[in-house]
Amino acid sequence: MNNTPIGNRLHIAIFGRRNAGKSTLINALTGQEIAVVSDVPGTTTDPVYKTMELLPLGPVVIIDTAGIDDVGHLGNLRVEKTYDVLRKTNFAIYVVDAEEGLTEFDKQFIEEIKSKEIPVILVLNKSDKKSMEQSEINEYKKNLGIPVCEISSINKQGIEELKQLIAKHAKFDEADLTIVGDLINPGDVVVLVTPIDKAAPKGRLILPQQQTIRDIIENDAIAVVTKEYELKETFESLNKKPSLVITDSQVFLKVSADTPEDIRLTSFSILFARYKGELIEMVKGLKKIEQLKEGSRVLIVEGCTHHRQADDIGKVKIPRWIRQMSGSQIEFEWASGNYFPKDIERFDLIIHCGGCMLNKLEMQYRINLSRQKGVAITNYGMLIAAVQGILKRALKPFPSAYVLLEE
Template sequence: MSQSLSSESNAEPITQRALLATQIPTANQPHIALFGKRNAGKSSLLNAIIGQDISLVSSIRGTTTDPVSKTMELIPLGPVVFIDTAGLDDEGELGVLRVQRTHKVLEKTDFALYIFDIHDLDPVPYRAMVDQFMKFKIPFLPVINKIDDVPEERLKEASKPYPEALFVSASQGIGVFELKNELVERIQDNHEESPIVGDLIPQNGTVVLVVPVDSEAPKGRIILPQVQIIRDCLDHGIKSCVVRDIELESALQDLKQVDLVITDSQAFKRVNERVPSEIKITSFSILFARHKGDLKELVRGVHSIQNFPDSARILIAESCTHNHSHEDIGRYKIPKLIDQVTGKNFSYDFKMGHDFPTNLEDYALVIHCGSCMLNKKTMETRIRFCQERNIPITNYGVVLAHFNGILDRTLEIFSP
């Protein structure tokens, strides 16, 4: 009887932890990727860590063909995203494509595990990946797998070239608990979530969130950046008031003190006209430009537009995928505004989701969305890619503020 009760008492917390992991946006969770050669046991190890058969496991080399992601609660760290990848030594025409997709995962990896088969401690691909980890500024840990049938002497020998490695057996669960603890410690040291508005507004301060309700607004809910900022206000003891743009003036009259008005970038012009000059304003997109990337770099990027010749190519990159309408901010409103103000006819290309192009040299500028669906690592990587190629980059909110003539005002909140 006591054993049955014990099982039931353990079930509920596990369910709650799994639910929590799915409720927190994956863009806010540390991304842990597993790399290594084919048949090193990456998928088996991921399954052992997760405690579920997430990745397909087989003795056939190259079973994993595409990156596989899974969110889990890594106690006491919190929710994380694990990513299983194809083998680095994959072959053939399809194998080359799989390896390319594996390397693409580096762009969003916060922490990397390199998995060895103890019977194949090939240093060449490992050193090549270490170079990539260093290039992308990714902390990493080597893990030597399949140790369950290996004598002690072989373990000692294997540890000599890889003294920092952890030894595990995914099939037997040996060392998996220790690996989890090591991940928690390493990631806590390297991953600290920064506030969105919590360091800009004093505790017990007040912000007003302006959320226009138009054809682009999702039915029955508010979008992720708005949710995250409301939560950030709660976490830092900041009062938040959410209104439509048409109720903004009456809301400002009702409130005694307002420290900041945060608006959807599409309503910049209307909000700027309705908010008294002594109250600071900015946008969700600009806040996320600072939270996820490099706001100063994105501001520099927008000033470069005035120097472009007619018909210059501009890339508009959006991190999420959705249907488009005549009110779509990225595909219609921003291009129309830029061409109208500059008097030029630029050429616009559009990329959605995680498909960020490698031919950045073909563009005069990249205009990125607020990146609420991307983790910080991905946005930082995209900015760095542009910097390395001397391609200016900016974002939706910065562009809309600039071409509405209020960029300086929207940046006042960030001044020391």
Template sequence: MQKASLNETPTASRLHIAIFGRRNAGKSSLINAITNQDIALVSPVAGTTTDPVFKAMELLPIGPVVIIDTAGIDDEGELGELRVKKTYQVLNKTDLAVLIIDGMTGVTDYDLEILGRIREKNIPVVGVVNKCDVAGYTPEDKKNWEKRLNINLIEVSALKRQGIEELKREIINKAPSSISEHPLIGDLISPGDIVVLVVPIDKAAPKGRLILPQQQTIRDVLDHNAIAVVTKETELKNTLSSLARKPRIVVTDSQAFARVAQDTPRDIPMTSFSILFARYKGDLAQLVEGVKAIKNLKPGDRVLIAEACTHHRQEDDIGTVKIPRWLRQILGFDVQFEWSSGFGFPENLEDFKLVIHCGGCMINRKEMLYRLSLLKRRNIPVVNYGVFIAYALGILERALEPIPEAALLFSSES
């Protein structure tokens, strides 16, 4: 498997462009034409693409994007229904949709259905007629289909790679100007400030590299012309005493919260990567508000611990070991824990009295907000790892101080 380059933009920070259409409309062929690579499997057999396929690439002048190939929206049978369900789930992380109409068969109810769902989510959409070179297709067909869909259609032949440049221009025109207007740490610091980042190096740390939240925070500090000082929790005291001036803020991995809070003087603001990401990726206010639900839990209540990615579990894993242990200690009794990871939440979401979600570093902001909206609509409280851990250790108020609006919300909830 090809390893990611050190200078690659993380997938979660890329514009997500999803390709939708019926089976054999030419979705995979179109992706190959757009990327000028044979990255998607192409076959005349309907239903070749069974699961969403994600491909990171550069699309100038937009920059780094993720192209998502999806299964046909008209797939059939029991397995076909599951594939269609996964295709619709892709909408939850889509920043820009490309809808392909088959030039041989025209607009169908399937196309109208997916277009309706795209519009419900206020996702910008680019319409395409593929196979415009086939016998029998006429420009009059395109006009009729545009009226029925109420969108403009670009004529392409993915097989002959015709109309691809025009399609790229339309994608560029329709792409959201910014997929992440929300700050990570840049608005909390000023040029020249010192930011101390505490990065534990233990058996849970990936060999030879830092995890994404740490990398992205360092980059954001440098982008705002501040100074990033990286240290381990065991060296924090020495690091702080060796600095010629007081740092603007200390940011720590949540698992080192207790020691970092103890070793950081009270006049130096302190927070965690996970809390910064809660604000950057989602709705920090909703996550802070979810804390009050912890007090309302009763013996036997069901708690979901949700992670957005799958990973190898360590012996003292944060999600399966530490968080359940902390929650039991807070409550003084036992509750039922369930776990989910990867693509989405379990079907029985209403059964849970609380959701504890990971920091979401591997999913984009759109998907994180979608997950939070699902919980809000069902009145299910949610906290994330960083907020929960700070609360469990009795330092949430301090960890929120650098973000006044969140600190105010917590003090009013306390």
């Protein structure tokens, strides 16, 4: 609860060939034995994620990956997962064994990182075994056009210099984004409706609620939190009319009925559709529901994994609503966590959660892939608002999306 959410942290990924010293480097950066270290090639299989504070940068996620030159059937699967990490990487560290030197294979992968506009540093590791001349390092810098740092992960030499380089060259636009700040003014009252049911984690609010409250406070506004059954009483107790009401999507209908028409209303899910992705694209995707027919396929995606309840929103309610709206027998599949299928052209529609556990790069990847494959994508909150006949009201705070809906 007190830590920066993983989706809001700078994602630093470590790439390189097998036995370049990637796992030793992540242990040196974190000061902990996070990754298993071995001389056996291919020790790292699945990517290893470590959240930490990396001074002077701040909260980060460091990702250790399998060697990009892994071989065999399992090796190819590991390499595929390594490539998947690229789509959520804010900053890349490419590690080379100084004894082996930079190969054409390394250069090609570095160019691929650069082609995705990901800042990257070349790390020449194992300087305890072979130290390079400054002229050689300068030549690497000139030819690759990226910063170069010589280190020894074993002896911890050059680690502080590497941290300083990361802090200097890392760019992280996500830290400047706002969930609700552009919709409110200092001193505004914002009411957040947060149902406490069996799906809510014991002793705390769910992540989108926590983050939205923080964003309201950071923008010098006033956050008032209530349950759906106390909303009317909350309005009566306030001396100032709220500027905005934000609700959990599952109680949209009741909250809409209890909120005066002259008060703006939206949901956490719709806010996060905008914060993490593209609201306009999600509105376009919503229109696809009207075109679903017998045998259409829908993919329902959640960015986290959780224990599903008896009447789960993604597993039970959304499929029921879509079948009712389309009047047809629709086929459904589900994906959760980091998994997002590449063959999404099999589907007619994707319905995605707000994506609070994903970083913006990953959410943008999913939206862009959907766009490239010609598959419509929309959002939980907008679907629920549409089902309950209050979508226009829920989108009114966002003029461009509202206008698109009217077309």
